[in-house]
Amino acid sequence: MIDAQTLAVVVTAIEQITPLIKHFQMTAADGGALPAFSGGSHIIVVMRGGSRIHRNPYSLLSSPHHLDSYEIGVRRMEESRGGSHFMHDQVRVGTPLEIAHPVNLFSLDKIARKHVLIAGGIGITPFLAQLEDLHDGAVPYELHYSVRSPEHAAFLGRLRAREGERVHMYYDSENQAVDFDGLLSAQPLGTHVYVCGPAGLINRVTATAREWGWPDSHIHWEQFAAPPVGEAFDVFLARSQLAVHVPPDQSLMESIEAAGVEVPYLCRGGVCGFCQTRVLESGGELLHNDHYLSEADRAKGNCIMPCVSRARGSKLVLDL
Numbered sequence: 001m002i003d004a005q006t007l008a009v010v011v012t013a014i015e016q017i018t019p020l021i022k023h024f025q026m027t028a029a030d031g032g033a034l035p036a037f038s039g040g041s042h043i044i045v046v047m048r049g050g051s052r053i054h055r056n057p058y059s060l061l062s063s064p065h066h067l068d069s070y071e072i073g074v075r076r077m078e079e080s081r082g083g084s085h086f087m088h089d090q091v092r093v094g095t096p097l098e099i100a101h102p103v104n105l106f107s108l109d110k111i112a113r114k115h116v117l118i119a120g121g122i123g124i125t126p127f128l129a130q131l132e133d134l135h136d137g138a139v140p141y142e143l144h145y146s147v148r149s150p151e152h153a154a155f156l157g158r159l160r161a162r163e164g165e166r167v168h169m170y171y172d173s174e175n176q177a178v179d180f181d182g183l184l185s186a187q188p189l190g191t192h193v194y195v196c197g198p199a200g201l202i203n204r205v206t207a208t209a210r211e212w213g214w215p216d217s218h219i220h221w222e223q224f225a226a227p228p229v230g231e232a233f234d235v236f237l238a239r240s241q242l243a244v245h246v247p248p249d250q251s252l253m254e255s256i257e258a259a260g261v262e263v264p265y266l267c268r269g270g271v272c273g274f275c276q277t278r279v280l281e282s283g284g285e286l287l288h289n290d291h292y293l294s295e296a297d298r299a300k301g302n303c304i305m306p307c308v309s310r311a312r313g314s315k316l317v318l319d320l
């Protein structure tokens, strides 16, 4: 069965580009053009493996100006609950897939006077598409890209060929690191900074920018949290009058969907806030894993983001 809102695509090329990252290209199953998108957009790939359905977000890295195909990069996650292993081990050239329409939660600011892009590892992917929009040269930009060693530098050949000296590389293996204070203390007024990669990198960049007085409106970041595994728990959906069991390796959202109840979503990675759900009763602890709720929201204990968050204890009742 295909979800009503998804697009049918076929994988047309796969390349292992680093020891951990595979590059996938896909085209529309009907051979037509794919929906338009802008740099920074992501899609959700629906993976139907066995009795489980995974829906994982991946940034589009192909050019927004060429809609004959989409490209994504998938990093094999050691702690994967199945999604990245499915893409790496089961998807072949010719495999049909379903994807959700592109959504952009990480777009370039249209009135920025300069863009500073900072990527760590697989976090390079949204910038590859954004760079396509920056090539006209109207707004200056620079890219700072950190990886653990040269063999892990995904898409570097493409970047070097197109961006030349605008790409600044940093290899952990050679003890190279971005000088965040130097970089963020000396930018012209109106500069926007964008960061995508591991949580440590995002926290460092956003904290340093704030220390140097950057307004929050000029600091952009994206990190899709993978739903973590955890202890099993039970939830009751009050409006649907359904009891749902959440196993250790399935997210709360996936378990609710498997029970036939839809939860609205855009990112499935704890970023967009779209899945925010009211908690009507909780006899235990809410384990918030999202990047959306504030500490004050969390302290109230009356909402949860089911795409990534879990619960411990008994009597979790949701307004679904």
Ligand code: FES
Binding pocket: 264, 265, 266, 267, 268, 269, 270, 271, 272, 273, 274, 275, 276, 290, 292, 305, 306, 307, 308
């Ligand atoms: S779907 Fe985006 S935060 Fe849950």
